[in-house]
Amino acid sequence: MGKINLLDRHVAELIAAGEVVERPSSAIKELVENSIDAGADTVAVEIKNGGTTYLRVTDNGCGMAREDVPVAFLRHATSKVREQDDLDSIATLGFRGEALASICAVSRVELITRRPEDEIGTRYVIEGGDGGECEDVGCPVGTTLIARDLFYNTPARMKFLKKDTIESNSVAGVLDRMALSHPEVSLRLIRDGKETLHTPGGGSLKSAVYAVYGKDFTAGLIPVEYELGGVRITGFVSKPAASRPNRSMQHFFLNGRYIHSRTAQIALETAFKGSIMVGKFPSCVLHIHMAFEAVDVNIHPAKLEVRFLNEKPIFDAVYHGVRTALNKGDSPSVLKFRQEPAAGSETAAPSGDPEPVRTAIPAESAPAVKSPEPPAEIPEKETAEENSQKPQTAAVRPVTMPEGWHPASEPPRVRQANIDIEVDDDEADPRFRADAPIPRKHREREEPVILHDSGAAAVRSEPPRPQPALREIIREPEPAAENPPPEAAVLHTAAEKAPERLIGEAFGTYILVERGEELILIDKHAAHERMLYEKLRTGGGENSSQMLLAPVPVTLDKDSYAAAIEAADLFAKAGFEIDDFGSGTVLVRSAPLWIDGGDVASAVMEMAGYLESSRADLTTDRLDWLYHNVACRAAVKAGDESSPQELMDLVRRLEEDPNIRYCPHGRPVSIIMKRKDLEKQFGRIQ
Structure with a gap:
């Protein structure tokens, strides 16, 4: 007896349906495409329980003739292709004639339709591929298709469906893309009785983008x-x-x-x-x-x-x-001062746009500003006059130096390091740093110096750049400290207690430390990253979080949005508090202290994308990845300028925890070079 069997029609249809209808969103896609091909300019989609128990698509298209309704559910029945040449220039979204046959093979389908020229509509019910008779029904022009109990007769397919929330977001993603592909069609999505999408139609792509992704993305x-x-x-x-x-x-x-x-x-x-x-x-x-x-x-x-x-x-x-x-x-933005002088002042702002910063302050002597608005207590006229009287290069003035330091006679040929001398705690700490420039009276003592191997220093003209990440390390109190000394004495005190001697920093990345007969090179980014990672891993993430002054909205694609909402507890352990803001947007209310405010949205986007792609991974692995991500973002970067206090504090912490040998990515934190190896290289010993 032969082994090859001709499959039963019902079995063949179930197999074919698996290629077209994989999940509820697949059925929605096929039905909405049919509506658009029918000339509809309004399409409404309603789903319940992710579309597994109920989905409905209603349009105001051309409708169907009664005699065409039963034929439409047969496989390879279509009104869009007649002969072979039509396949060479397909202008419609659908053309295979498989969608309705596949949907009715795995669900209970009800179709209601009417053409403009018909006085009464047609109702047709088909379950599992077996249809009944057409009935008269009163209905508006267009077509409504309702599918219930998707995959009720294919349990193997049913068990591979995901949670209702995930299936719902998959449907929402399909509707989003449909809205962007056909902005002339008004699309409406109702999820479990709640409208979550409504595009205006009319043909404006920008309006469709605004309806789908919101104001911030569109801007x-x-x-x-x-x-x-x-x-x-x-x-x-x-x-x-x-x-x-x-x-x-x-x-x-x-x-x-x-x-x-x-x-x-x-x-x-x-x-x-x-x-x-x-x-x-x-x-x-x-x-x-x-x-x-x-x-x-x-x-x-x-x-x-x-x-x-x-x-x-x-x-x-x-x-x-x-x-x-x-x-x-994408023309570059120009930083400008907002001029609001008193009435009658000589510095009254002229009509039109204010002058750019670059014409008001010389480039060589301009202080670093973070905001276009100057402090209220410093009039712009005074600022301009003071700057105009300054020479092109900063004059050397005496500064308060730690004991044992002496001015350099000439600039040494080493990298420059910034040291903030006698800075108030609130001003040095990035958590208290204002967006506006610090008033001049608070900046009198901020004199950068040049560090070289003899410990000498000379004043440099460039203003120091603040380093929020390492500042956080310095501010954290030591458990054994009783009365910590002021910041100006931190380096001197640490140098007396530590067995290492800080030589300096190479390439803005590597700390050079002498210890006995060894020269230690430390990657400051890798070391700081590992410290932050260990703090997060041991439960410090939630305790090191701060409330944002203004919550940050983050727009995500539908899959990442669903993953972020589901994993809100993982975000919290990493220091982020997020809330569901609706329509594919999450609201970030708090973030780790170490992360810059401008990096919050990017961090949440990257984390949500990872969580969406790693649903099958263990929770511990996913959480560990979040810790890695936060630590890497918050750690001091290669090239960032650091003061000797900050570098020495980092070295001291490495000495206290000998287990910090590799960063979370596996790179070494430090490399040790022996004195005898160096002397061999220079031929001093054999």
Whole structure:
């Protein structure tokens, strides 16, 4: 007896349905595409329990004739393709005639439809592929399809479905992409009785982006309009300053169809090369318009992958379109003072924009400012006059120096280190640093000095850069300390007690320490990163968190958003307090002390993206990754200038904890060179 059997029709349909309908969002995608192909400009989608028990799609399209309704549920029945040549220029979203047949094979389906010329509508019910008779029903023009109990007859498929929240967010992601691909269609999503998306329609892509991703994301976009070689590019790209830690917000559409295109992705990121940091990615909503004959969309079950006849025009059009948009729309911002003098003052602001900072303060003598607004107690006129009287190079004035230090006769040929002399605690600590410049009376003693191996110092003209991360290390009290000395004496006291002698710092990265017959090179970033990681791992993350003055909203893609909400407890252990703000946005209310405020949104984006991609990993592994991420972001960076006090404090802490030998990424923290090895290199000994 032969072994090859002809499958039963029902079994064959179940197998075929598995290729088209993988989850509720797959069914929603097929049905909404049918609605758009039917000419609808309003589509409403309702789901319950993630779409597994109930999903409904209602449109105001052209409707269906009664005699076409039963035929529509047969496999390979379609109104969009008639002959072979039609496949060479597909202009519709659907064309295979498999969607309705696949959906009705794994659910209980009810269809209600009416054409404009019909006085009464048609109702048709089909369960598991077995349909009944058409019935008369009163209904508006258009089509409504309801699917209940998805995968009720395929338990194997049912058990692979995820939580209702995850399935709901998958449906929301499909609707988001549909809204961006067809801004002329008003889309509405209702999840468990609550409306979560409503786009205005009307054809404005910017309005659709605003409805999907909100105000903050839309404000960081640059319009793109370009045509080259028969390919037209329209849409938006993000400004370089609004780049993200992953590619989840890159959306490409080909002739109104959402696609994955490696060619377009490479062109986009190549256009941004040199404008954004390494490891950051631009966001985009780009529509590619080209001849239907030049692309094949019939190569992927979900039609996400396409094959271009020639990929070079696509790359060139995207690349040059984005570059042109960046050159036009990403002009550098100019820092300006806001002038608000008293009435009748000689320094009254002229009409129009205020003068840029660079014309008010000489570049060589300008103090470092973080905000365009000067302090209220320093009039701009006085500031300008004082600066105009200063020479181009800072004059050397006597400063208060620690005991044993002497002025240098000439600048030594070593790197320069900044030391803040006699600074009030509240001003030195970054947690109390104001956005506005510090008044002059508080800056009189902030004299940077030059450090070399003999301990001599000379005044340098450049102002010191604050280092928040290492300041946090210095501020943390020692358990055994009873009455800590003032900051100006920290280095001297530490040097007397520590067996090491601080030589200096090389390349802004490596601390050089002499200890007996050894020379120790310490990677300050790796060492500081490991210290912060250990503090987080031992429970210090929640205790080292601070409330933000203004909560930071962070817009995420739907999958990352769901992962962040589910893992709110993991965020809390890492020092972040996040709340659900709705519509794909989380609100960050507190963050670790060590992380700069401007880095909070980027950190949450990266963490949410990781949590979404690591759902199957152990909770301990995911939490450990969060600790790594926070510690790496908060640690002092290579190239940051550090004072001798800060460097010596770091060395002392390494001495107290000999277990700190590697950073969380596995890089060594320190390297030891023996004196005899150096002397061998110089030929002093054999």
